[in-house]
Amino acid sequence: MIELTKVSKWYGDFQVLSECSTTVARGDVVVVCGPSGSGKSTLIKTVNGLEPFQQGEIRVDGISVGAAQTDLPALRSKIGMVFQNFELFPHLSVRRNLTLAQVKVLGRSEMEATERGLKYLDRVGLLAHQDKYPSQLSGGQQQRVAIARALAMDPIAMLFDEPTSALDPEMIGEVLDVMVGLAQEGMTMMVVTHEMGFARKVADRIVFMDQGRIVEDTPKDEFFSTPRSRRAKEFLARII
Numbered sequence: 001m002i003e004l005t006k007v008s009k010w011y012g013d014f015q016v017l018s019e020c021s022t023t024v025a026r027g028d029v030v031v032v033c034g035p036s037g038s039g040k041s042t043l044i045k046t047v048n049g050l051e052p053f054q055q056g057e058i059r060v061d062g063i064s065v066g067a068a069q070t071d072l073p074a075l076r077s078k079i080g081m082v083f084q085n086f087e088l089f090p091h092l093s094v095r096r097n098l099t100l101a102q103v104k105v106l107g108r109s110e111m112e113a114t115e116r117g118l119k120y121l122d123r124v125g126l127l128a129h130q131d132k133y134p135s136q137l138s139g140g141q142q143q144r145v146a147i148a149r150a151l152a153m154d155p156i157a158m159l160f161d162e163p164t165s166a167l168d169p170e171m172i173g174e175v176l177d178v179m180v181g182l183a184q185e186g187m188t189m190m191v192v193t194h195e196m197g198f199a200r201k202v203a204d205r206i207v208f209m210d211q212g213r214i215v216e217d218t219p220k221d222e223f224f225s226t227p228r229s230r231r232a233k234e235f236l237a238r239i240i
């Protein structure tokens with residue numbers, strides 16, 4: 001579903017990604033972890049074309065992300081993305097947040113968009129909050145709305161960039177629960193997170209990054225029991 005082949009990217013002279021290769025098969029959950037500044041956010045943003053890259057290739061569902069002829073907005077509409085800071089539209093109600101892109105990007109009618117949006121809002125347990133504005137919700141609730149909004153677009157895959165790292169500890173669980181449910185239903189997911197409990201529960205593989213390189217790309221059990229690189233060992237020792 002997602003295939004990266006020797007992806008490299010520079011900011012001026014600084015190489016932020018060095019020949020990163022990995023694949024996410026349909027229905028798989030790949031957790032991306034590694035020290036701060038190792039390139040995790042940059043990597044995940046290249047997948048839906050939010051960050052351009054200079055070398056290598058990325059294919060999503062067979063479509064080349066970097067190719068000039070690729071319709072990036074169309075591709076992006078098929079890939080759900082959830083960020084650290086919720087990124088809901090602050091001036092729109094929860095319901096409008098859920099329907100806007102469905103209407104504008106997918107051309108759905110207001111009625112259909114509302115029906116689908118509310119279905120996913122119900123699924124994340126927030127149906128009663130549809131008339132509120134984002135500022136009236138807790139961080140955990142906002143992030144669940146952001147996930148529902150992404151799901152309402154019928155994505156073929158979901159990308160998460162540290163979706164719980166800006167949340168108060170007591171709200172992390174409610175967001176992870178939604179993500180675990182999605183994973184168990186077979187959603188293809190690429191998740192940057194340091195929540196190793198989540199990784200242990202649902203990840204198929206762990207990608208460990210250091211200084212712009214993918215230094216490990218291993219089945220979950222192997223990563224936790226016998227990490228190969230010294231950096232991953234140190235990372236696990238600190239985080240668990």
Ligand code: ADP
Binds near residue numbers: 039
């Ligand atoms: P991570 O998500 O693993 O913390 P990032 O992908 O955000 O890492 O950043 C990787 C590296 O690229 C960092 O050293 C960061 O300072 C640098 N970087 C990120 N964005 C930019 C940018 N727009 N211009 C220059 N350097 C950047």
Ligand code: MG
Binds near residue numbers: 040162
């Ligand atoms: Mg990051």
